[in-house]
Each structure stands twice: as structure tokens, then as C-alpha cells.
Amino acid sequence: MAMTDIFDRLVQDHNKHRKLIKAIEETSGDSEERRSLYEQFRTDAKAHASAEEVTLYAILMAEVEMREYARHAAADHHEIDDAIKQVDETDMASSGWLAKFKTLKETFLDHLKEEEETIFPDARRDLGETKSVRLRDAFNAIKPEEIERVEAGADDKIAEKIG
């Protein structure tokens, strides 16, 4: 059997995010449960995207045939960040919150599908096993740092400065 590579590792995160989305949809109002599940989802999804960008997509960006995928994924990540911001800015107790969350969910799940069905299979073929396994290690090393960064609100502060 092939070794776990970065693509298997990324899909593990995707499945965790899908489960969290489902659980969030079953919550209602401004509850402890909704807060905690959304916080987990938000932190892990953001850290995942950042770690993905500095490992997999940084490599793909350097390859002419794969560059378009890297650009497209970065645009998707940006769109997801905007949708997250919309949810953040909505009162959790209002009925509008779940509507905003559903918009985020659609954008988010479309992106996962595209990665899993198109980008990852092509990239795996392009990179080969050795590089793909090495990238898994890089991803695993960076992800906890990205989680800390998101928890510290570093990305929001940067966004405020730019925006």
C-alpha cells in the first residue's frame, strides 16, 4: 500500500470539516454548543487553508502546468475567508446566522470537492510519491503553528491593516 501522502492528509482534514459543518447545522441559537463547534470549524478550516497554501500550493505555483490550480485555490480560500467573516459579523442568536452559515458551507464544500476530484489527483500524478510524502510532513509541521496564529487572531489583524 502506498504511504500516506499530503493528499490523504488533506482529505482527513476535509472529512473533519464536513463533520463539524453537519454538527453546526444541528445547533440553534446562541448556544455554548454552537459557539464551540463553530470556533473549532473556523480555526481548523483557516489553519488548514494557510498550511495548504505554504506547502502544496507553494510547490504547484512553481510549476507551469500546475500554476492555475494554485491561483484558483488561493482565490477560493479568499472567498471562503470572506464568507467566514460574514458569519462572524452576524448575531449568532438571529435566524440570519444559519443562512449566512449555509452560504459559507456551499462555498466551502464546492472547494473541497474541486480539490479532491480535480486538483489533488492531477497534483499527485505531477509530484509523485516521494515529494507527496515529504509535503505531508511539511504540512503536519506547519499546521499547529497556523492554528496558533488563527487563535491569536493574527490573520484578522493583518486583514484589518490591509482592508
Ligand SMILES: [Fe+2]
Ligand atoms: Fe483543502
Ligand SMILES: [Fe+2]
Ligand atoms: Fe483548500
